Amino acid sequence: MVTDYHLRPSFPDPETYVTLREAAGMAPRSLAAAKRGLPNTIFGVTVVSGDEDDVDDGTVVGMGRLVGDGGTVYQVVDVAVHPDHQGKGLGTRVMDALVDYLDKEAPPSAFVNLFADVDGYYERWGFEPTAPASKGMFLRVTEDGVRGRRE
Template structure:
């Protein structure tokens, strides 16, 4: 492991979370969404260079039946240093201790990130299951529209 970096098991603050997501090329999250979601993290890891966060990852879920790996992000200037692997190793250590025998761990892999996740035992679920997403808009509720 690169000794220029250290990891801490701490959920990032809102500004750090938003900056890491944006700079790593992940979709932006509003201040309101981050303020609601971050405190509900089951596990978080940050990678620091000195005192500056340069990477992160989280596990969310209900803590018993379902766990989802999210927010794996490393700043572009720090990519290629094994930090994604370091984040995943920390997350895997948590999962091995926290997930009960019937628990289900999932993630959504964007692009070539699946190459990283397969190194930790994650497998594509298709054709048995396919990931789906619901774009939510506050102004329209199709269930109540006539």
């Protein structure tokens, strides 16, 4: 059986988002956080499996989105493909759609960044390591709040 895949310019509902991140082995996000954050997506794409006629009822198997202020800074986030559907070029299609959006909508001088957990993948779209010129850092908020804050 050959599965058809279709990209649509939308982002999954919070429940699907949380489930797909978990299936793809990404750091978990709470449903409450997803409900608050997903409406702030600047642009997102969803990969759906199924017949083109039934794409609204298909299974979400991939996603990716852009967040930021829509002018000076954009961040590529949540690029994920369900493991059962990996190796079929779906992640590439997601990234192509996100970069196409940036080509059309991001103004000159916009800064676009991402945190990569794979080596040698995002370079094909022009991304390059920031080190040593700059250093990527992060802070994760836990149930106990922000940790490591210096007084």
